[in-house]
Amino acid sequence: MLSYRHAFHAGNHADVLKHFVTIQLMQYLNQKDTAYSYIDTHSGAGVYALDGTFASKNAEYDTGIGPLWERTDMPAPIKEYVDLVRAMNPSGKMRYYPGSPYIADQVAREQDRLRLFELHPADSKLLADNFRKLEEHAAQQGIRPATRGKRVLITRGDGFQALKSLLPPPSRRALVLIDPPYEDKQDYKKVKDTLAEALVRFPTGTYAVWYPLLQRMESRQFADKLKQLQCNDWLNVVLTTNTPMPDGFGLHSSGMFILNPPYTLEPMLKEAMPYLVKVLGKDSGARFTLESGKPMATRNNAVRR
Ligand code: SAM
Numbered sequence: 001m002l003s004y005r006h007a008f009h010a011g012n013h014a015d016v017l018k019h020f021v022t023i024q025l026m027q028y029l030n031q032k033d034t035a036y037s038y039i040d041t042h043s044g045a046g047v048y049a050l051d052g053t054f055a056s057k058n059a060e061y062d063t064g065i066g067p068l069w070e071r072t073d074m075p076a077p078i079k080e081y082v083d084l085v086r087a088m089n090p091s092g093k094m095r096y097y098p099g100s101p102y103i104a105d106q107v108a109r110e111q112d113r114l115r116l117f118e119l120h121p122a123d124s125k126l127l128a129d130n131f132r133k134l135e136e137h138a139a140q141q142g143i144r145p146a147t148r149g150k151r152v153l154i155t156r157g158d159g160f161q162a163l164k165s166l167l168p169p170p171s172r173r174a175l176v177l178i179d180p181p182y183e184d185k186q187d188y189k190k191v192k193d194t195l196a197e198a199l200v201r202f203p204t205g206t207y208a209v210w211y212p213l214l215q216r217m218e219s220r221q222f223a224d225k226l227k228q229l230q231c232n233d234w235l236n237v238v239l240t241t242n243t244p245m246p247d248g249f250g251l252h253s254s255g256m257f258i259l260n261p262p263y264t265l266e267p268m269l270k271e272a273m274p275y276l277v278k279v280l281g282k283d284s285g286a287r288f289t290l291e292s293g294k295p296m297a298t299r300n301n302a303v304r305r
Pocket of ligand 1: 002005006043044046100157158160179180
Protein backbone atom coordinates (compact mmCIF):
# COMPACT_ATOMS: atom_id res chain seq x y z
CA MET A 1 0.00 0.00 0.00
CA LEU A 2 1.76 3.14 -1.18
CA SER A 3 -0.88 5.87 -1.07
CA TYR A 4 1.01 8.14 1.34
CA ARG A 5 2.70 11.25 -0.11
CA HIS A 6 4.59 13.38 2.35
CA ALA A 7 4.09 16.51 0.21
CA PHE A 8 0.57 16.84 1.68
CA HIS A 9 2.07 17.21 5.16
CA ALA A 10 5.32 19.07 4.48
CA GLY A 11 6.29 21.57 7.17
CA ASN A 12 3.53 20.68 9.64
CA HIS A 13 4.09 20.59 13.41
CA ALA A 14 5.21 16.95 13.21
CA ASP A 15 7.90 17.87 10.67
CA VAL A 16 9.05 20.72 12.93
CA LEU A 17 9.55 18.34 15.86
CA LYS A 18 11.21 15.65 13.73
CA HIS A 19 13.48 17.98 11.82
CA PHE A 20 14.73 20.18 14.63
CA VAL A 21 15.52 17.10 16.74
CA THR A 22 17.30 15.47 13.76
CA ILE A 23 19.49 18.54 13.30
CA GLN A 24 20.46 18.45 16.97
CA LEU A 25 21.31 14.75 16.80
CA MET A 26 23.55 15.37 13.79
CA GLN A 27 25.19 18.42 15.36
CA TYR A 28 26.15 16.24 18.30
CA LEU A 29 27.81 13.75 15.91
CA ASN A 30 29.53 16.69 14.17
CA GLN A 31 31.44 17.43 17.37
CA LYS A 32 33.93 14.65 16.52
CA ASP A 33 35.89 14.60 13.25
CA THR A 34 35.32 10.88 12.67
CA ALA A 35 32.86 10.27 9.84
CA TYR A 36 29.40 8.91 10.53
CA SER A 37 26.57 7.45 8.48
CA TYR A 38 23.16 9.07 8.34
CA ILE A 39 20.65 6.41 7.31
CA ASP A 40 17.13 7.51 6.36
CA THR A 41 14.94 4.40 5.97
CA HIS A 42 11.90 6.40 4.75
CA SER A 43 13.24 9.44 2.94
CA GLY A 44 10.32 10.94 1.05
CA ALA A 45 11.03 13.31 -1.85
CA GLY A 46 13.70 15.41 -0.15
CA VAL A 47 12.32 18.84 -1.08
CA TYR A 48 8.72 20.09 -1.15
CA ALA A 49 7.16 23.10 -2.90
CA LEU A 50 4.80 24.66 -0.37
CA ASP A 51 2.92 26.42 -3.16
CA GLY A 52 2.49 23.13 -5.05
CA THR A 53 -0.91 21.46 -5.35
CA PHE A 54 -0.15 18.75 -2.74
CA ALA A 55 1.27 20.96 0.02
CA SER A 56 -1.23 23.77 -0.48
CA LYS A 57 -4.26 21.43 -0.39
CA ASN A 58 -4.55 21.52 3.42
CA ALA A 59 -1.70 23.99 4.02
CA GLU A 60 -0.46 21.90 6.94
CA TYR A 61 2.66 24.08 7.08
CA ASP A 62 0.40 26.62 8.81
CA THR A 63 0.56 24.36 11.89
CA GLY A 64 4.37 24.16 11.82
CA ILE A 65 6.97 26.15 9.93
CA GLY A 66 4.43 28.90 9.08
CA PRO A 67 4.06 30.38 12.60
CA LEU A 68 7.86 30.14 13.12
CA TRP A 69 8.84 31.82 9.87
CA GLU A 70 8.91 35.45 11.02
CA ARG A 71 9.84 34.86 14.66
CA THR A 72 12.88 36.60 16.05
CA ASP A 73 12.75 35.22 19.61
CA MET A 74 13.56 31.55 19.01
CA PRO A 75 15.74 29.40 21.28
CA ALA A 76 19.00 28.48 19.50
CA PRO A 77 18.07 24.91 18.40
CA ILE A 78 14.76 26.06 16.89
CA LYS A 79 16.48 29.00 15.22
CA GLU A 80 19.07 26.67 13.71
CA TYR A 81 16.28 24.64 12.12
CA VAL A 82 14.32 27.68 10.90
CA ASP A 83 17.52 29.27 9.55
CA LEU A 84 18.16 26.12 7.50
CA VAL A 85 14.68 26.38 5.98
CA ARG A 86 15.14 30.11 5.43
CA ALA A 87 18.45 29.47 3.65
CA MET A 88 16.70 27.42 0.97
CA ASN A 89 14.30 30.34 0.44
CA PRO A 90 16.69 33.22 -0.28
CA SER A 91 13.86 35.45 -1.56
CA GLY A 92 12.47 35.50 2.01
CA LYS A 93 9.15 34.04 0.85
CA MET A 94 8.40 30.62 2.33
CA ARG A 95 8.25 28.53 -0.88
CA TYR A 96 10.31 25.39 -0.29
CA TYR A 97 10.44 23.06 2.65
CA PRO A 98 13.27 20.56 3.22
CA GLY A 99 12.65 16.89 3.81
CA SER A 100 14.92 14.93 6.12
CA PRO A 101 17.42 13.98 3.33
CA TYR A 102 17.95 17.63 2.37
CA ILE A 103 18.39 18.58 6.03
CA ALA A 104 20.89 15.77 6.51
CA ASP A 105 22.80 16.86 3.40
CA GLN A 106 23.11 20.38 4.78
CA VAL A 107 24.17 19.37 8.29
CA ALA A 108 26.47 16.42 7.50
CA ARG A 109 30.08 17.09 6.59
CA GLU A 110 32.18 16.16 3.58
CA GLN A 111 33.42 12.95 5.25
CA ASP A 112 29.97 11.71 6.34
CA ARG A 113 27.79 9.30 4.39
CA LEU A 114 24.09 9.60 3.58
CA ARG A 115 22.18 6.41 2.79
CA LEU A 116 18.65 7.21 1.67
CA PHE A 117 15.82 4.74 1.02
CA GLU A 118 12.42 5.47 -0.50
CA LEU A 119 9.95 2.89 -1.77
CA HIS A 120 7.39 5.02 -3.62
CA PRO A 121 8.33 5.15 -7.33
CA ALA A 122 7.34 8.81 -7.77
CA ASP A 123 8.95 10.04 -4.56
CA SER A 124 12.14 8.05 -5.06
CA LYS A 125 12.46 9.62 -8.53
CA LEU A 126 11.82 13.08 -7.07
CA LEU A 127 14.42 12.39 -4.38
CA ALA A 128 17.01 11.41 -6.98
CA ASP A 129 16.10 14.44 -9.15
CA ASN A 130 16.34 16.80 -6.19
CA PHE A 131 19.77 15.48 -5.24
CA ARG A 132 20.92 15.71 -8.86
CA LYS A 133 19.97 19.40 -8.80
CA LEU A 134 21.81 19.85 -5.49
CA GLU A 135 24.85 18.14 -6.98
CA GLU A 136 24.78 20.41 -10.06
CA HIS A 137 24.46 23.44 -7.81
CA ALA A 138 27.33 22.19 -5.61
CA ALA A 139 29.52 21.59 -8.67
CA GLN A 140 28.82 25.14 -9.91
CA GLN A 141 29.90 26.44 -6.52
CA GLY A 142 32.98 24.20 -6.48
CA ILE A 143 31.69 22.30 -3.43
CA ARG A 144 32.18 18.56 -2.98
CA PRO A 145 32.20 17.81 -6.75
CA ALA A 146 34.49 14.79 -6.51
CA THR A 147 33.11 13.02 -3.47
CA ARG A 148 29.45 13.64 -3.77
CA GLY A 149 28.57 10.44 -5.59
CA LYS A 150 30.00 8.29 -2.81
CA ARG A 151 28.77 10.57 -0.10
CA VAL A 152 25.08 10.22 -0.94
CA LEU A 153 23.49 6.95 -2.08
CA ILE A 154 19.80 6.89 -2.94
CA THR A 155 18.04 3.55 -3.26
CA ARG A 156 14.51 2.86 -4.36
CA GLY A 157 13.59 0.09 -1.97
CA ASP A 158 12.31 -1.03 1.41
CA GLY A 159 14.19 0.82 4.14
CA PHE A 160 13.08 -1.66 6.83
CA GLN A 161 14.69 -4.50 4.88
CA ALA A 162 17.79 -2.57 3.86
CA LEU A 163 18.86 -1.23 7.23
CA LYS A 164 20.51 -4.41 8.46
CA SER A 165 22.82 -4.54 5.43
CA LEU A 166 24.35 -1.20 6.51
CA LEU A 167 25.01 -2.10 10.14
CA PRO A 168 27.41 -1.76 11.75
CA PRO A 169 28.68 1.19 9.68
CA PRO A 170 32.42 1.30 8.90
CA SER A 171 33.12 4.15 11.31
CA ARG A 172 30.91 2.65 14.07
CA ARG A 173 29.08 5.98 14.22
CA ALA A 174 25.57 6.44 12.82
CA LEU A 175 22.25 8.18 13.14
CA VAL A 176 19.32 6.17 11.77
CA LEU A 177 16.04 8.00 11.15
CA ILE A 178 12.97 5.75 10.86
CA ASP A 179 9.94 7.71 9.69
CA PRO A 180 7.32 5.49 8.00
CA PRO A 181 3.79 6.64 7.10
CA TYR A 182 2.00 4.37 9.67
CA GLU A 183 -1.05 4.25 7.37
CA ASP A 184 -0.57 0.50 7.48
CA LYS A 185 -0.70 -0.54 11.14
CA GLN A 186 1.99 -3.14 10.37
CA ASP A 187 4.46 -0.24 10.33
CA TYR A 188 4.43 -0.13 14.15
CA LYS A 189 5.52 -3.75 14.39
CA LYS A 190 8.00 -3.37 11.54
CA VAL A 191 9.69 -0.44 13.31
CA LYS A 192 10.05 -2.40 16.52
CA ASP A 193 11.31 -5.57 14.81
CA THR A 194 13.72 -3.60 12.60
CA LEU A 195 15.14 -1.81 15.64
CA ALA A 196 15.51 -5.03 17.63
CA GLU A 197 17.58 -6.54 14.81
CA ALA A 198 19.55 -3.32 14.25
CA LEU A 199 20.46 -3.09 17.94
CA VAL A 200 21.91 -6.59 17.85
CA ARG A 201 24.13 -5.67 14.90
CA PHE A 202 24.99 -2.18 16.09
CA PRO A 203 24.09 -1.62 19.74
CA THR A 204 25.72 1.80 20.09
CA GLY A 205 24.03 3.58 17.18
CA THR A 206 21.60 6.42 17.69
CA TYR A 207 18.14 5.57 16.35
CA ALA A 208 15.40 8.20 15.99
CA VAL A 209 11.82 7.13 15.35
CA TRP A 210 9.03 9.55 14.51
CA TYR A 211 5.50 8.40 15.31
CA PRO A 212 1.96 9.85 15.36
CA LEU A 213 -0.30 9.72 18.42
CA LEU A 214 -3.60 8.46 17.08
CA GLN A 215 -6.67 6.70 18.47
CA ARG A 216 -5.60 3.28 17.21
CA MET A 217 -4.25 0.89 19.82
CA GLU A 218 -0.96 0.26 17.97
CA SER A 219 -0.19 3.98 18.17
CA ARG A 220 -1.10 4.37 21.85
CA GLN A 221 1.01 1.37 22.90
CA PHE A 222 3.92 2.10 20.58
CA ALA A 223 6.26 4.09 22.85
CA ASP A 224 5.87 1.56 25.66
CA LYS A 225 6.89 -1.20 23.26
CA LEU A 226 9.97 0.73 22.13
CA LYS A 227 10.96 1.19 25.79
CA GLN A 228 11.52 -2.57 26.00
CA LEU A 229 14.21 -2.58 23.31
CA GLN A 230 17.74 -3.41 24.43
CA CYS A 231 19.49 -0.07 24.04
CA ASN A 232 21.58 1.83 26.61
CA ASP A 233 18.87 4.36 27.24
CA TRP A 234 15.97 6.05 25.50
CA LEU A 235 14.25 9.43 25.33
CA ASN A 236 10.67 10.09 24.28
CA VAL A 237 9.45 13.59 23.44
CA VAL A 238 5.86 14.31 22.39
CA LEU A 239 4.47 17.59 21.05
CA THR A 240 0.70 18.11 21.23
CA THR A 241 -0.62 21.24 19.54
CA ASN A 242 -4.31 20.98 20.37
CA THR A 243 -7.11 19.03 22.01
CA PRO A 244 -8.12 16.12 19.77
CA MET A 245 -11.21 16.72 17.61
CA PRO A 246 -14.23 14.62 18.71
CA ASP A 247 -14.22 12.94 15.27
CA GLY A 248 -10.53 12.06 15.67
CA PHE A 249 -9.73 14.03 12.49
CA GLY A 250 -6.31 15.63 12.08
CA LEU A 251 -2.94 15.01 13.67
CA HIS A 252 -2.75 16.80 17.01
CA SER A 253 0.21 15.02 18.54
CA SER A 254 3.40 13.25 17.51
CA GLY A 255 6.57 12.00 19.10
CA MET A 256 10.23 11.36 18.54
CA PHE A 257 11.54 8.29 20.31
CA ILE A 258 15.35 8.21 20.44
CA LEU A 259 17.37 5.14 21.36
CA ASN A 260 20.86 5.90 22.67
CA PRO A 261 20.35 9.68 22.64
CA PRO A 262 23.27 12.02 23.32
CA TYR A 263 23.31 13.29 26.91
CA THR A 264 22.83 16.84 25.58
CA LEU A 265 19.41 16.12 24.06
CA GLU A 266 17.26 16.10 27.18
CA PRO A 267 18.44 19.46 28.61
CA MET A 268 18.15 21.02 25.13
CA LEU A 269 14.55 19.78 24.77
CA LYS A 270 13.63 21.06 28.24
CA GLU A 271 14.60 24.52 27.02
CA ALA A 272 13.22 24.37 23.48
CA MET A 273 9.92 22.49 23.82
CA PRO A 274 8.05 25.13 25.89
CA TYR A 275 8.69 27.57 23.04
CA LEU A 276 7.17 25.20 20.47
CA VAL A 277 4.13 24.72 22.71
CA LYS A 278 3.76 28.50 23.02
CA VAL A 279 4.10 29.24 19.30
CA LEU A 280 2.45 26.17 17.74
CA GLY A 281 -0.16 25.49 20.45
CA LYS A 282 -3.75 26.06 19.34
CA ASP A 283 -5.69 25.65 22.57
CA SER A 284 -5.41 24.63 26.21
CA GLY A 285 -4.66 21.05 25.12
CA ALA A 286 -1.23 22.13 23.81
CA ARG A 287 1.65 20.62 25.78
CA PHE A 288 4.79 18.56 25.57
CA THR A 289 5.93 15.52 27.48
CA LEU A 290 9.52 14.45 27.85
CA GLU A 291 10.59 11.23 29.46
CA SER A 292 13.76 9.20 29.48
CA GLY A 293 14.88 5.91 30.90
CA LYS A 294 16.61 2.61 30.44
CA PRO A 295 15.12 -0.65 29.18
CA MET A 296 13.89 -2.74 32.11
CA ALA A 297 14.61 0.43 34.03
CA THR A 298 14.97 0.93 37.70
CA ARG A 299 15.24 4.64 36.98
CA ASN A 300 12.72 6.68 34.96
CA ASN A 301 12.40 10.43 34.72
CA ALA A 302 9.35 12.29 33.48
CA VAL A 303 8.76 16.00 32.97
CA ARG A 304 5.27 17.12 32.04
CA ARG A 305 4.08 20.60 31.09
N1 SAM B 1 11.49 11.27 6.36
C1 SAM B 1 10.84 12.18 5.44
C2 SAM B 1 11.03 13.60 5.91
O1 SAM B 1 11.13 13.83 7.12
O2 SAM B 1 11.12 14.47 5.05
C3 SAM B 1 9.37 11.89 5.30
C4 SAM B 1 9.04 10.46 5.07
S1 SAM B 1 7.33 10.11 4.89
C5 SAM B 1 6.69 10.32 6.49
C6 SAM B 1 7.34 8.37 4.71
C7 SAM B 1 7.89 7.90 3.39
O3 SAM B 1 8.14 6.50 3.47
C8 SAM B 1 6.95 8.08 2.22
O4 SAM B 1 7.59 8.83 1.22
C9 SAM B 1 6.66 6.65 1.72
O5 SAM B 1 6.54 6.56 0.30
C10 SAM B 1 7.88 5.92 2.18
N2 SAM B 1 7.77 4.48 2.41
C11 SAM B 1 6.70 3.75 2.78
N3 SAM B 1 7.06 2.48 3.05
C12 SAM B 1 8.40 2.41 2.84
C13 SAM B 1 9.37 1.37 2.98
N4 SAM B 1 9.03 0.14 3.39
N5 SAM B 1 10.67 1.65 2.70
C14 SAM B 1 11.03 2.89 2.29
N6 SAM B 1 10.16 3.91 2.14
C15 SAM B 1 8.86 3.67 2.42
